Amino acid sequence: MIVAHKNFGEGKIVKVDNENKHLTVSFVDSEKSFVFPQCFDVGHLKVMEQVVMPDVQTGTNLYTQIQSIIFGHAVGDAVGGPVQFQDRKERDRYPVTDILPLYGAHLPKGAWSDDTSMSLCAMDALINHGLDFKTVMENFHKWLYENAFTPTGRTFDVGSSCRAAIKRFHMGCEAEQCGCRGEYENGNGSLMRIYPFALYLFDSDFPLEGKLSLIHRASALTHAHPRSCIGCGIYTFVLWELLENPTKQGIKNGLKKAEAFYQNQPERCHYHRLFEDSFSSLPREEINSSGYVVDTLEAAIWCALTTDSYRDCALKAVNLGLDTDSVGAVAGSIVGLLYGYDAIPEDWRNSLCRKEYLEELGKAFCETLLSR
Numbered sequence: 001m002i003v004a005h006k007n008f009g010e011g012k013i014v015k016v017d018n019e020n021k022h023l024t025v026s027f028v029d030s031e032k033s034f035v036f037p038q039c040f041d042v043g044h045l046k047v048m049e050q051v052v053m054p055d056v057q058t059g060t061n062l063y064t065q066i067q068s069i070i071f072g073h074a075v076g077d078a079v080g081g082p083v084q085f086q087d088r089k090e091r092d093r094y095p096v097t098d099i100l101p102l103y104g105a106h107l108p109k110g111a112w113s114d115d116t117s118m119s120l121c122a123m124d125a126l127i128n129h130g131l132d133f134k135t136v137m138e139n140f141h142k143w144l145y146e147n148a149f150t151p152t153g154r155t156f157d158v159g160s161s162c163r164a165a166i167k168r169f170h171m172g173c174e175a176e177q178c179g180c181r182g183e184y185e186n187g188n189g190s191l192m193r194i195y196p197f198a199l200y201l202f203d204s205d206f207p208l209e210g211k212l213s214l215i216h217r218a219s220a221l222t223h224a225h226p227r228s229c230i231g232c233g234i235y236t237f238v239l240w241e242l243l244e245n246p247t248k249q250g251i252k253n254g255l256k257k258a259e260a261f262y263q264n265q266p267e268r269c270h271y272h273r274l275f276e277d278s279f280s281s282l283p284r285e286e287i288n289s290s291g292y293v294v295d296t297l298e299a300a301i302w303c304a305l306t307t308d309s310y311r312d313c314a315l316k317a318v319n320l321g322l323d324t325d326s327v328g329a330v331a332g333s334i335v336g337l338l339y340g341y342d343a344i345p346e347d348w349r350n351s352l353c354r355k356e357y358l359e360e361l362g363k364a365f366c367e368t369l370l371s372r
């Protein structure tokens, strides 16, 4: 995390001591320690006159953003779960208006699915082992075979490519060789779980090429085809822009940066609609909401650009039908960042299974990002 101080200029946070409320920052020619109430904002590159960081665990902008995306994503997943794979005609006849139990799977209201479970697997690995893909796969393995990282102690909603990749890992395949590579294996199974890597790499020291290469490798653990990797990259650009500029223009700026980054990548053509200025003007009939990675990313971004609140976006995403939980999760992560934690309906947030666990994991992830 880079910060700036009015007297010492830019510096990098090297240590956060929550117990004693001290923050250690490395400047070009010195290292200085500050007591929290006297130090500056950890917002990006802002010189602050006075304190705006009362508690690095729960008061920082980064902490709030992490909680916004975790809950935005999980709530979208949980709102969409009960109607997964029902088509649009069904949704038009009986639109979803609230968070409901997953009756078919005998799960309570607020149960999230693989989208959230696999994101938590990644976040847990990043907290405890940094960017170690083998640990990520080990967590996926615990999820699939040991019911870890689940809302109620039971694994459900496993995508075919994810299952195949984790099975390969189970059989001894190297973590980074497990992912599915076929053109017809471009489901949204990496897109729906990639955001912890985007957050982790946002403020890292890697050059842009290196960051995107790591996002592609994270996708490739289960989905190694370039189309899936690029989809994760485009989504990452959008999230990175929203972290600094939480507006709809931020989403559009992220898409522009992604377009420029992938300009020489042949697979980029599959995402061409996202790069057109008129994308948000497309009628609903032209937005597909299947589990194909391109459809899911398009649907999520289209819903974010064509609504004005978290609730409206999540419901619009889910009521497109088909892969409702994943479109809801990806859209929910975007508008979680766009409108902030408090904009996610409180009753939806409170109904999430294992809410305290999600909060604790978010807090630990924030500490990890601030203390590296």
Ligand SMILES: [Mg+2]
Binding pocket: 113, 114, 115, 157, 325, 326
């Ligand atoms: Mg799911």
